[in-house]
Amino acid sequence: VALHAIFESIATSDDVDYAISKAVNDGIIRQQDVRDTRITVMERIRSVEERGWFSDQVQLLNETPILTPEGDDYRPDRVMIYPDHKVVVVDYKFGRKKLSEYHRQVENYVRLIREMGYENVEGYIWYSDGPVQISTSTI
Numbered sequence: 321v322a323l324h325a326i327f328e329s330i331a332t333s334d335d336v337d338y339a340i341s342k343a344v345n346d347g348i349i350r351q352q353d354v355r356d357t358r359i360t361v362m363e364r365i366r367s368v369e370e371r372g373w374f375s376d377q378v379q380l381l382n383e384t385p386i387l388t389p390e391g392d393d394y395r396p397d398r399v400m401i402y403p404d405h406k407v408v409v410v411d412y413k414f415g416r417k418k419l420s421e422y423h424r425q426v427e428n429y430v431r432l433i434r435e436m437g438y439e440n441v442e443g444y445i446w447y448s449d450g451p452v453q454i455s456t457s458t459i
Contacts, residue, residue, distance in 0.1 A: 322343060322349050323357075323364075323412070323414040324397070325343055326339045326343050326349075326357070326361060327339070327397070327398070327412055328383055329342050329343075330361075330365075330374065331376075331382070332374050332375065332376050333365050333374050336361050336362060337358070340357055340361065364446075367450060371408070372400075372402070373400060373408065378400040378401060378402050378403075379400070380398065380400055381396075381401070382398055382399075383395050383396075384396075386432050386433070388432065394432060396409045396410070396411055396426075396429045397410055398410040398412070399433070404440075406440040407438045407440065407442070408443075408444065409426060409429045409433060409443045409444065410443075410445075410451065411443075411444070412446050413446065413448075414447070414448050415448050418445075418447060422445050423445065423454050426444070426454045427443060429443060430443040
C-alpha cells in the first residue's frame with residue numbers, strides 16, 4: 321500500500337523526495353522508514369529506466385479515469401503516452417499475490433485505450449519483483 325501511494329505521486333525520478341515526504345505527512349510511512357523507502361523506490365525506478373516510464377518525455381496520466389459509454393469508470397495506475405503515440409499502461413501490485421484477475425484487469429485497460437484510437441498499446445503489471453508484460457496480441 322505504501323509503495324503504491326508513493327508511486328501515485330511520482331511522474332519522474334525528480335518527484336521521489338516529494339512523494340516520500342507526502343507519504344510521511346499522510347501517515348503512510350514513518351519518518352524512520354524514509355531512507356529505506358527511498359532506496360527501494362529508486363531501485364524500482366532504475367529497474368525500468370530503459371523503458372522510459374519515468375521520463376519527462378512521456379505524457380503521464382496517473383490514476384486518471386477511463387469512462388465508458390455504459391458509465392463504467394476504470395482507473396489504471398499509470399498510463400504513459402510517448403511522443404510516437406505508443407501507450408503503456410502499468411498497474412501496480414506491490415506486495416500482492418500474482419492473480420489471473422490482474423491480467424484480465426490490465427487487458428481490459430489495453431482494450432479500452434485501443435478503442436480510443438491508440439493502436440500501439442502495451443500493458444504491464446508491476447509486481448514487487450518487477451514488471452510483467454501482459455500478452456496483448458489477442459485483445
